[in-house]
Amino acid sequence: MSYLEKHIVDQIHDLESPLNERMTFEEVMQRREKKKRRLLLFWPRIVVVGGLFTAAGLGYFVWNSSHGKINKSVVIAANQSQQTQKNTESKQAEEKAQKFIGTTTYKSTDKTVIYNNNIQAYSEKQNLAETATEILAQTRNIIPAEIVIDYQKVTNSDILTAISVVTQNETSAINPSENKVSNSNKITLTGEAMEPAEIPGSAINKAETIAVSVPKVDIIPVSNFNNEAPTNAPVLEEITSRITATSVTAAEISSVSEVEQQAEANHWINIEALLALTHGKGLQMFEIPDPLSESDFKPVFVDLEDEELNHYFKPGNFDSPYHLELSVGTGSRVLTNFDETLPLSVLGNQYNAHYQLSVLKDLSNGIQIAVGASYGEWEGNGQWQKREWNSYTVRDSSVLIGFPNPNDRQVIYFDSTVNELTTTQGGINYQITKISLPIGFRKLMYLGKTPFRVAMQISPGRTIKSTGYYFSDFEFHSIDNQRLTTMDMKIALGPSISINRNFTVVLEPNANMQMFHDSRTQRVHSKSFYGFGFSLIRHFN
Amino acid sequence: MTDKELLEGCKREDRICQRELWNRYSKKLFALCQRYCNNTEEAEDALMESFVKIYDNLAKFRGDSSLETWMRRITVNQCINKIRARKHVLDSLTEEEYHLGFDDQGLNNLQVKEILLLIESLPVGYRTVFNMYAIEGYSHKEIADELGIDEGTSRSQFSKARKALQLALIKQNPSANPLNSPS
Incomplete structure (x- = not known):
């Protein structure tokens, strides 16, 4: 039963309201077309x-x-000699958590000089990071420069002009590793020296080292050794007939020595030191906002x-x-x-x-x-x-030159710096x-x-x-x-x-x-x- | 032209039939829109959109009911959408109004015009439910489905609408109040 009587409902249904001029059949059709298009x-x-x-x-x-990794902070190689010993317990935990996959080693005979960096500091962090990137890239891309020289005949004067000479007396007084032979050519170091990051708690020595590539330097071959030598000249001992020449200036010798000593102690900084470096003074993460x-x-x-x-x-x-x-x-x-x-x-x-x-x-x-x-x-x-880039010096050869006066005997050492890249x-x-x-x-x-x-x-x-x-x-x-x-x-x-x-x-x-x-x-x-x-x-x- | 012929012509997209459909039903449906909507502009818009839907969906009309009833359903739905877009569908009465006794049989003694004026005075929520139930003949379940409310809510809204109508009747004619009767 409906609430209202049927005749009332019918009357309401039959009611009509007049339309105004906006309400036309054409307007309806236009709306319809528009809707279809939509x-x-x-x-x-x-x-x-x-x-x-x-x-x-x-x-x-x-x-x-x-490009996601551009402008991230760069880690500079650090002095390895004064690292803080890692806590044994945490080290074991780390080894346990880090599943080892494998290690590959690339050994090169690139002529790379380990360069002492404590020359000047950069105040701009960005410059520091960019420079480090550049230097590391140069180190990686260095072209092996192997110069083979025949030292069968060398005159005394040529030796003095061509290479630095260490007398026998001097060699006994100095560290053998410092007995570098260098020629007299000027060597220009590429790259920039930089100040390392400051390590909290002095975990790492400030005298950091970084790898810097050195352009190939030609050593002048010398000859006609016998022309001016006395007939009773001592025998020239040739230890090796083929050597790989080393191009280092005297200024770098001490630095090389330091690295050699440190290389024995440790090959690379550990992870903690690395993290300390990345977030120490002068180095920041550069997160790229996305x-x-x-x-x-x-x-x-x-x-x-x-x-x-x-x-x-x-x-x-x-x-x-x-x-x-x-x-x-x-x-x-x-x-x-x-x-x-x-x-x-x-x-x-x-x-x-x-x-x-x-x-x-x-x-x-x-x-x-x-x-x-x-x-x-x-x-x-x-x-x-x-x-890991490890650098060390190897003794390629040495030459003993004898003269009539025993005190004038001279020894020439030829060393090479070897860079070894280990990827783990x-x-x-x-x-x-x-x-x-x-x-x-x-x-x-x-x-x-x-x-x-x-x-x-x-x-x-x-x-x-x-x-x-x-x-x-x-x-x-x-x-x-x-x-x-x-x-x-x-x-x-x-x-x-x-x-x-x-x-x-x-x-x-x-x-x-x-x-x-x-x-x-x-x-x-x-x-x-x-x-x-x-x-x-x-x-x- | 009968409704059946009109229907067939509209299904063929015959513009003459479509126009005839408009001429025949637009005024009735506009009156319906005005009962639901609050103002003329809203009613006009509802009517136009209703006819767009009607023309689009005539092919789906199965003839279970009369063409007019089917068109009224579409128009009511369109009006409900308009109301939803504007404000709340449901309103509530005060406690005082709710407990007032009434006899709404007096509504049938009024002229249609008076009834429509009373309905128009109702809050939009009550008016919608009242229109759908009392005039269009929807069941409470259908109203609940259309409005997205519970069936019980529809019943209570209709009950409140009746009470509101009785209140309006009493204001118009105090003798209609049963509390004032001698018995």
Whole structure:
């Protein structure tokens, strides 16, 4: 039985209202045509939007792979003689965690001089890093210069002009390693000297050494030794017939000696010293901010067919100003190449995912404040590579020259500096599980007729679990069993899609930065990620 | 031209039939839109969009009901969308109003014009549910589905709408208040 009597209902149904001049059949047909055009372009526009996001993602990936490591801090080779002994326990733990993969050694006979660097300091950190990069690159690319000289016949005068001579008496008084033979040609050192990083606790001596390449220097071959020599001249002893000449100036001899002595003590600085160097005075990490340019999210206006979806995104449309948001977000960062300019570099995949429950409250103008709780996981799996350049001097040959006067006997030593590159690789991984309390803002808006939402938030928190070795592009260290204070930041922009009156889904391409404070090293580590997520919002009427 | 011929012509996209459909039903449906919408502009917009939908979906019309009933359904849905976009669908009465006794049978004694004026005076939430239930003949379940609310909410909204109408009747005619009757 109806509430109103049937004749009343029929009368109401038969009521007519006059139309005004704006309401015409032609106007309806125009609207219909316009709607058809919008529908026709809907999918192409969706494809364009998807293509833009994909292109942005791929572009970032390519850019990150090829340029991502530029301007990172550079580690300078350090004096090895005064390193602090590593704690045995931590060393064992490190060995256990770092899965050893293999070691390759490249030995060259490049003529490289170990150059004492305590000449002048650079105040500009950037200059320091660039110079170190350049010098290390030169060291690596040096072309072997092997000069073979036949010393069968050498005159006394030629020797004096061509090479430095150490008398027999002098050789007995000095360190054999200092008995370098050099010619009199000027040698110009390439590269710049630099001041090493200051090591906390004087773990490493300030008198650091760096590898500097030296251009090839021709040694003048001498001949006609017998022309002016006395007939009873002592026999010229040739220890080797083929030698590899060494080009060093007298000024470098002492420096070479230092390195030789230190080489015995230690071949390379350990990881702790390396990290200390990278973050000591004069050397900083140069993190490249990965800018989220506007072009990455260039809006493409998509017309949805009806405005019936629109009202869901206006906060005022709901009785309750409160909304419940369940969101999931992911991010990744991938490094595919080792940085061959660094003594220590790391590659690998790093991911993060977080699950968040928030309460949103409408403020005004489509702005909402969000407070909630989040659970997140952050993992990394990769490899590290350590490149060690060890330099040492080898005695190639020596020549004893005899004269009538026994006191005039002379010995010529021919030495070479050998650079040895040892590359070691290993596996590495870490895992951080954390909870945090995000607080942020949401801004609801329209781009064209498409509802979008911008989300920004920060999330302070603590780790539940941290294991393994955290790594960045050029370092790693243990984070085992630590309670780390964390801070995450996220910004997301994406379209809102209404499911029904009560639920809305927001797609959220996002950029997020994960940070934690390491209580052991007293440093803050951060990493930026790009990824995708979505939010499901429950409205209350 | 019968409704059936009109329907077939519209399905063929015959412009003459489409125009005839407009001429035949636009004024009735505009009256319906005005009952639901708060202002003329909103009603006009709802009517235009309703006809766009009607023309687009005539091919899907199966003839389970009359063409007019089917068109009224589409128009009501369009009006509901308009209301949703504007403000809350549901409103509430004060406690004082809720406990007021009433006899809404007096509504049937009024002229249609008076009834429409009373309906127009209702808050939009009540008016929507009342229009759908009492005039369009929707069930509470259908109303709940259309508005995205519970069936119980629809019932309570309709009940409140009746009370509001009775209140309005009493204000117009105090003798309609049963508390004032001699018995």
